[in-house]
Amino acid sequence: AQSVAQPEDQVNVAEGNPLTVKCTYSVSGNPYLFWYVQYPNRGLQFLLKYITGDNLVKGSYGFEAEFNKSQTSFHLKKPSALVSDSALYFCAVRDQRSNDYKLSFGAGTTVTVRA
């Protein structure tokens, strides 16, 4: 079985401050991990993914995420948040041993960046 937890429903930060969105996962084997962003009434946009290798993954729009196997975490980060980063963020996981291409998503974290 595979699952994802996003422990914070909402994250509020001031523009220019660092932004962190937390994600923890559970898989039987090793994970593939993904972050997506969703703007109101839109589909999900892919930000970045971890496959293997370097634990720090860089993605779109200045976002990055750090894979920590011992803590089973994959937190999304941005050094300096923008008002335009306000959106709903989803973490997703897939067990590398799975062969059915199914992703398991977290419940989402709403990010609000105030000017």
Place this chain on the structure above:
Amino acid sequence: DGGITQSPKYLFRKEGQNVTLSCEQNLNHDAMYWYRQDPGQGLRLIYYSQIVNDFQKGDIAEGYSVSREKKESFPLTVTSAQKNPTAFYLCASSSGTGPRETQYFGPGTRLLVL
């Protein structure tokens, strides 16, 4: 959203009516998926298809049906058996060439019950 289109953007269903949501992709992807999104619950998988003429149930398939007659198309029918169909429906596709592929999403269809 590029490469995956969903129509209509809004859809209204009357009691006892079946409705069909369209999903088309021009990415030459083998795999396609349907998700349902409800507030505070994230995305839940309804059906997925890894190849033409084949599909599998996801976690919440009851009250839904799909077909995959063409590689680029994966329509979803919400039947009258689905008692709570109001939600945002998202279609996705992936290359399906291996376990590390990324799923790309369409813009979604919001289904409302009259």
